[in-house]
Amino acid sequence: MIRRILTFFGAVLVTYLLAGLLASNSALNSIVALGLPISLGQRLSANAHDLLGMASSLLPLVVIGLLIAFLIATLLVRRAPRLRLPLFALAGAVALVGIHVALKLTFDITPVAAARTVAGLLLQGAAGAVGGYLFARLSHRSEPDPAELAS
Numbered sequence: 001m002i003r004r005i006l007t008f009f010g011a012v013l014v015t016y017l018l019a020g021l022l023a024s025n026s027a028l029n030s031i032v033a034l035g036l037p038i039s040l041g042q043r044l045s046a047n048a049h050d051l052l053g054m055a056s057s058l059l060p061l062v063v064i065g066l067l068i069a070f071l072i073a074t075l076l077v078r079r080a081p082r083l084r085l086p087l088f089a090l091a092g093a094v095a096l097v098g099i100h101v102a103l104k105l106t107f108d109i110t111p112v113a114a115a116r117t118v119a120g121l122l123l124q125g126a127a128g129a130v131g132g133y134l135f136a137r138l139s140h141r142s143e144p145d146p147a148e149l150a151s
Helices: 002-033 040-054 058-079 081-107 118-139 146-150
Strands: none
Touching (some): 002 040, 002 118, 058 118, 081 118
């Protein structure tokens, strides 16, 4: 149980970092497209600033979204255990996309600017998919390989 909880928070952290970095760099790339240069130091500083700034808003939403998505994926995996990895990856992707779509439909806001475009929204979903895949891989009790038992 402890392992699963730690794995969950690891997946949340990875998802949040990826989603936050993708969002931050999307905004920075828009500035570069306007012809303004951004140094590596400025990029790193902006990334750190954005990750800290989004920790009070996006991070709790990622925790809640992934918790709901992973609970549903767990129920589905009981019926289709061979689909564990794709189901959890899909659950993570749906959670992140769902967060942004729900905020837009409910409050007419898109707090993460990158999610205002289809490409940006898909990248946010990809961050969730990575987190879901990571959770599925690390939380699963691996069974010993029959070939290893024979030797």
